[in-house]
Amino acid sequence: MTIQYIAGLFDGEGGIYITQKIDKRFSKGILVRNIRCQVANTHKGVLINLQKIFGGTIRLKNHKRGFTWEIAGQKNVLDFLNKIYPYLIIKKEQVKLAIQYLKSRLSHQHKKYTDKEIKLAEKIRKMTKRGQNLKEKYPEWY
Numbered sequence: 144m145t146i147q148y149i150a151g152l153f154d155g156e157g158g159i160y161i162t163q164k165i166d167k168r169f170s171k172g173i174l175v176r177n178i179r180c181q182v183a184n185t186h187k188g189v190l191i192n193l194q195k196i197f198g199g200t201i202r203l204k205n206h207k208r209g210f211t212w213e214i215a216g217q218k219n220v221l222d223f224l225n226k227i228y229p230y231l232i233i234k235k236e237q238v239k240l241a242i243q244y245l246k247s248r249l250s251h252q253h254k255k256y257t258d259k260e261i262k263l264a265e266k267i268r269k270m271t272k273r274g275q276n277l278k279e280k281y282p283e284w285y
Contacts, residue, residue, distance in 0.1 A: 144192050150230035152189065157182040157234070159224075159241050161268050176256070176264050178220050178241055185209040197223050217252075221245040237270045 162177045183204065184190055190201050190212040199214035214223055224238050224245070231238055244263040248256075256264075 144189075144196070146226055147230045149193065149196075150227035152184075152193075153180070153182055153227055154231050154233045156184055159234070159237055159267060159271060161264050161271070176260075177215065178217065178245060178267070179213055179215045180220055180223055181211050181213045183209055183211045217245050217249055221249065237267060240267050240270075 158181050160179045160181065162179060164175055182190065182193060185208060187201065187210045190210050193199065193212045194201055197214055198219055199212055201210055201212050203209075204211050214220055221242065224242050228235070228238050228242065240263050244260055244267065247260050247263075
């Protein structure tokens with residue numbers, strides 16, 4: 144599989160997700176934001192190839208026949224996104240924001256989130272929103 148193919152697969156069948164949870168390892172409990180990337184497909188072999196190249200996990204999707212490959216960990220996700228970024232079309236802007244966010248977090252990992260990081264995370268979350276009206280998402284098409 145070429146990196147161009149992987150980028151196209153991610154553009155059409157993938158997504159970036161920000162998970163938020165309270166980490167209670169800290170005395171006050173703090174909100175932690177993690178970025179994950181996923182690709183869904185009914186052809187498990189394609190996802191196995193992604194796993195061989197980038198690591199991650201493959202899960203059976205429970206709501207229909209198919210599988211999901213997921214990569215987590217800030218460094219792993221950043222490596223994946225940096226490699227596919229030049230070849231993206233649909234998700235290029237979202238991946239650009241995710242790369243900015245991850246670079247910023249990795250520069251001061253266990254410190255408080257900056258205002259810029261919080262704003263980037265919210266922009267990424269809004270761009271991931273399912274069921275978004277196509278007219279809102281792509282006004283240039285109408």
